[in-house]
Amino acid sequence: MSGETNLQQWRFALAVARNGLSVTSAAQALGVSQPAISRALKALEHTLGFDLFVRQGRALTRVTPEGEQLLDAAQRAVAEFNSLTALAQDVAGDESGSLSLATTHTQARYVLPPVITEFRRHHPSVDLNLHQGTSEQIAEMVAADRVQLAIATGSEALFNDMVLLPVYRWHRQVVVPRKHPLTRSARLTLAQLAAFPLVTYVFSFSGQSSLQQIFARADLSPKIALTARDSDVIKTYVRLGLGVGIVASVALDPREDSDLVALDAAHLFPIHTTWVGFRRGTRLREHTYDFLAFFGPHLSRRLIDRASVDPTRIPELFRRLVLPVR
Amino acid sequence: MSGETNLQQWRFALAVARNGLSVTSAAQALGVSQPAISRALKALEHTLGFDLFVRQGRALTRVTPEGEQLLDAAQRAVAEFNSLTALAQDVAGDESGSLSLATTHTQARYVLPPVITEFRRHHPSVDLNLHQGTSEQIAEMVAADRVQLAIATGSEALFNDMVLLPVYRWHRQVVVPRKHPLTRSARLTLAQLAAFPLVTYVFSFSGQSSLQQIFARADLSPKIALTARDSDVIKTYVRLGLGVGIVASVALDPREDSDLVALDAAHLFPIHTTWVGFRRGTRLREHTYDFLAFFGPHLSRRLIDRASVDPTRIPELFRRLVLPVR
């Protein structure tokens, strides 16, 4: 190995690895020209004396075994340097900076607005980037290092190497128009529900603990009138009488949705936990700690730090905490 | 904070901190000109927006509180980057590089020669730097990051933030010329010893478990004929009949010292453990693992890695190991 490598080269290589082995998208993600990446990568591999990526023609097809090892170590080095920078800014009392987060529709639409408002009030000069997407898209943004925080419900398996902190729990509610037959029922049952066409989230019908399976276990197979990606669409179609809606409890606004009747369904479906996550090895800025505290008041700095050090202890650390149910 | 800091700046700042806040010696240690450090430091502090060092006039007198925090984090970042580089070289199968170690006279003179020989045979292209000094000097070299490995006996307190692995144990032996009265004694006692002037190491008479105290506890106060810094000097004066020598057991060579008689003194003085240490957070090169294995065959890669991860477990990890006594 002749010569020195530098952090920038590793940053570039990591960006390539994280952006589907595409030099172009890595360049876009980092805001540099594409030749810059291409050249730096070549120089890096040259000083290393071996390749990090396998090429087919000019395209990168996969990471070499050596690359796996080194990119892993490089990730740690880059993370450590980023932590240093974050610490420096905090010590400087520098209020600027950015906070980028990715979350789902329901969180962005119903849960986060007051949190964001509060945050902006305390940190007006931090520029906030909120990205909305499916769990998969959120996971992708995290993987490509485009966001610092991820907020989602379930799908923990998609977020490897992250520290996932439970924030609050919610259950499903059934929504129907006024005067719907179900409003006369004192305590809903699955059988009653299954008698009507259902309108609910797309993802509620796939996966392990899907609604499908819950009904199936009771030997019921309800008709699905419509699956949507967000609660607003669901409520719209419930209003049109298309069927009975099943939405997250947080997605109901007493005022806005006063034309609808919400029926408790906590006893029918399992409870969900919404979490917020960040990459392991990241040092959070002061303002990020603040954001987390606004989001979940139990998320004290002390608790977050402990969880960061050893994420396997998270269940234990949160066991005694009574998370709010919304 | 405006602009970016870079690793080099932090390396420089760390070097200054580690070299007694002297810009000049930091420059020498890093092999760069002194203005380079001075300038980089100024630039770093400027982008940070606050000072890392307190100045009195032009001289640096101490580290600021902010500096403490940041240099600590910077150390981690730099160490992580160095680890990356070390890994890269190993993955490249790069046999070059260097291994620098600091140790005491006894180790350098009696214990290390075969280790070094073996090492050179396996890694002829690694250039080896062996520095000899007192425990304090060794600690200083470690602190200034001028050596990767330190080998010493006792003085653990001087080597903070290091991983210290026990290698072997040794006891003291009494050496006298042939026909010395003590050679007739079957089993030495402190009282017998105290009847003669003693010749031994300087450091054996200072500190916690010094010879002085051992004799004092037995109400004895032997006459000290000479204290030397190395065993060769001691043996020389024993040969001249100046007194009875007390040396490390490893410092006796059956052939070379055939004109002297060695008397067992293991029952009189506490046993010592010689250790080898390296800074926490360092990633060792392959050849360094090899060196350690040659030095202490029980120092397997697995054991070293475990000890590195959590040095507090070292006593536990080594408990079941029977260290050789020499």
Place this chain on the structure above:
DNA sequence: GATATTTACGTCCGCCGTAACTATT
């Protein structure tokens, strides 16, 4: 006046972006 740090200056090297080129589909 000696020592250590800072400032000044000239040079060089490295990295970047634009643009042209090339391989692959």
Place this chain on the structure above:
DNA sequence: AATAGTTACGGCGGACGTAAATATC
């Protein structure tokens, strides 16, 4: 043809060393 990566070129900026200046003791 379009897409993605590489090579070529010109320019800018950062970092270094030498040398001079300036504090500080």
